[in-house]
Amino acid sequence: MPTFAELGLPTAVVSTLAANGIEQPFPIQAATLPDSLAGRDVLGRGRTGSGKTYAFLLPLVSRLAQSNSPRLPGRPRALILAPTRELVAQIDAALAPLAAATDLRSVVIFGGVGAQPQIDKLRRGVDIVIACPGRLEDHVSSRHADLSAIEITILDEADHMADLGFLPGVKRLLDRTPKKGQRMLFSATLDNGVDVLVKRYLHDPVTHSVDSAQSPVSAMVHHVLHVDNAARVDVLTDLAASPGRTIVFARTKHGAKGLTRKLNSRGVPAVELHGNLSQNARTRNLAAFSDGSATVMVATDIAARGIHVDDVNLVVHADPPVEHKAYLHRSGRTARAGADGTVVTLMIDSQVSDVRDLTRKAGIKPTITKFRGTTHPVLLEIAPGERTFSGPIEIEAPEPQRPPRQRGERQSGERQGQGGGGRRRGARGGAGRSAAPRGGSGHGATGTGGSGRSGASTPSPHAGNRSGQRRRASRAADRG
Structure with missing residues (x-):
């Protein structure tokens, strides 16, 4: 070389x-x-x-x-x-x-x-x-x-x-x-x-x-856990409380927020990352995950690309992705730059057929484990080590919603027409740790030229002449 x-x-x-x-x-x-x-x-x-x-x-x-x-x-x-x-x-x-x-x-x-x-x-x-x-x-x-x-x-x-x-x-x-x-x-x-x-x-x-689309799977260990729907969060909590960093993927922003709250309430310091957060909150939460203040990030597919955090031990698909490319991109958060990693998909009865097709198209043959209840020896095999809980964690109330967007300002939602909701405060936990500390200096702050809340862009002199289709496409383009 x-x-x-x-x-x-x-x-x-x-x-x-x-x-x-x-x-x-x-x-x-x-x-x-x-x-x-x-x-x-x-x-x-x-x-x-x-x-x-x-x-x-x-x-x-x-x-x-x-x-x-x-x-x-x-x-x-x-x-x-x-x-x-x-x-x-x-x-x-x-x-x-x-x-x-x-x-x-x-x-x-x-x-x-x-x-x-x-x-x-x-x-x-x-x-x-x-x-x-x-x-x-x-x-x-x-x-x-x-x-x-x-x-x-x-x-x-x-x-x-x-x-x-x-x-x-x-x-x-x-x-x-x-x-x-x-x-x-x-x-x-x-x-x-x-x-x-x-x-x-x-x-x-x-x-x-330099490699095939399926090449990342060779450096990963893949598991599918067939669980009861009622036990899904308990199993997720056990995995999330294991040593090291874990990224959990949810299908929707509402689901990501709900899982983050449930993990925090059970003593697992977690932050969320999705398009309904303000840019400041997203930057702060990513910084907390990067510096170890939060050991778990619960994200939608917004984080499946481009989130470069070292030493992610475990990726958990709390909701199986819809198609195999999303599985590969999500899973690519671990096993980076030659390192090993583990990927777990939680599957309930109604998802068996979809997950079978998903793994086949992704070119993987996962180890499938079916168990009743909330515990199984395979959990320690997947994520070895002592489970750590920091005690009850209270989530601060969200700040008031931002004022209505002014003309020329982009929405920050993940889907077309979904706005960037009010700033969400991260979880604060026992032992004096904050899952989303204020003033985090994560990578997102670099070179932005300002970290305040969104301000109105200068209106375009041509805005009135744009077609509705162009305006919709333009709003969708800052999904981030």
Whole structure:
């Protein structure tokens, strides 16, 4: 495997990587860097956790640092589009030391926070914009952002953007970038939705695929627990109280909130992550899970992509996902970067047929255990170690709902038409721990330009001329 220096990265970039403990490229980085550094359009496919983020950040920073083009107000030189706010923030966190070493400026752009700090940064001039499509469209329409000087465009998690219906907004943004610019598209899968973007926007791309869609399952142990519906929460509590970090997936936002409350009431410090939380609450809860204040995160599929938290021991599908791609993406929160992991699916009688089809399509053969009651020796086999409970945990009352959205402000719900509800306080527990401490400095806070509540975006001068369909697609684009 060649070194980063041998692959052609500048000395400042190589030194920054080494200072952060990164000395050997991942396979997808070694495969794509020669072409991306040469300015070729690149189509990269690799599973979550395979190193795609550095695969596009390293050539992006290297090429911009060597470019002679000036930094101009409102005219960024590079654009990175991603489907969720959390992923945008984490890309920015990975970029920060590289940008500092090469004197590059960046801004993150997404809904759920005030628009003015983003506008101020754009006016001062930035080299790189990292954005969700919806809010960036607002800034483009209101002429605070001009994409005509973009030299490099990157689409991250392109298949997820296609699945969420972001393609219309993505296309409108790409249409505003120069055709001669370099474009890189990275994705876990290359299906029909992604193929549309490839054919329309990439010129003679070089394709690099470093693993198959099912490859993450080889590093995981898969279990299906066939339980009574009445025992489902008890079994989940036992698993969640085991040592290490656990991510629990629920099908709906209401279900995620309910499971979080039940776990907290039983002494398991848990936080929730879904689209009905304000951006501040989402950032705070993710920070609590990252720093260990909360050992469990209960999430909807919003967290199936792009949430990079180290050392997640266990993923539990409290509600089996609808289709196999979601199973693979959810499960990819564990067994990252060569580590092992365990995945558990809780199944009740009515779900037997669906789970059988799901696992078959996902290419796995799980160990299936059926038991009555709430205990079984397999639970200790799946998640060894002493169960820890911190005592009764009280959940603070939610803050008042936000005022009605003003014109031009994005909703932050996961589904079209679902708003970002009032801020939810995390659970506070015994032993003085807070499952969602205030002022958490998690990755989501990086580069936002302000962490206050959502403010109104500057109304678009063209807003009145947009069709209803375009407005609906644009609102959906900041689901995060």
